Amino acid sequence: MPDDNGPKKATLIVFSGTMDKVMGALIVATTAAAMGMEVTMFFTFWGLSALKKGGIADCERNWMQKMLGWMLPKKAADLPLSQLHMAGMGAGMMKKIMEQQNMQSLEELLETAIDLDVRMIACQTSMSAMGICREELLDNIEVAGAATYVGEAQDGAFNLFIS
């Protein structure tokens, strides 16, 4: 049940696996946490790539799941830009500009979010669909289902879907 006295809640579904969109989600999430809100980020489908720590783990998967694992980004730093990616050149230039502007990188924003106790959840069902196993994801995240997200979203002062 909503608690009128507790901190306000914010929830974000991160469906996109592109650098700029995940960064936008993380900037809102870290700001909300800094403003005293209880924040939950639910990563699903392409968004799961942002939580990968790099490398391919040896876990049970069929050939199609393995193929997906090979084709998808292996870690947050490898996410493409949603526009003007230009085979990596666009993303490289964007990272350079952001560095010049003293902006945090996607990886740094992820660390900041975890440091601010933003609850990071990887969607169990889409992990299977995307051929991702737990060992490939960062350590301090939870694996759960949609009901966990909806449970939090019921009390959400705002709920965003980042596609």
Place this chain on the structure above:
Amino acid sequence: MADETLDCTGLSCPMPIVKLAQTTKSMEAGETITVTADDPGFEPDVQAWVDAQGHELKSLEEEGGVFTAVIELK
């Protein structure tokens, strides 16, 4: 009572507000924090942060593109 100062010059959104939240976490009501930042969005952002947290913005000044905010924690 331990008043704090925080230098956020050179940092872009959302980091000044994030650092402000992290630094004030260990502070107590009645204490004051003086924060400087040159992110152009800092002026409305610090006001929004203070309002959301229920603190008091004692002063907010700008000189040469650098904002200095004095906040009393409630």
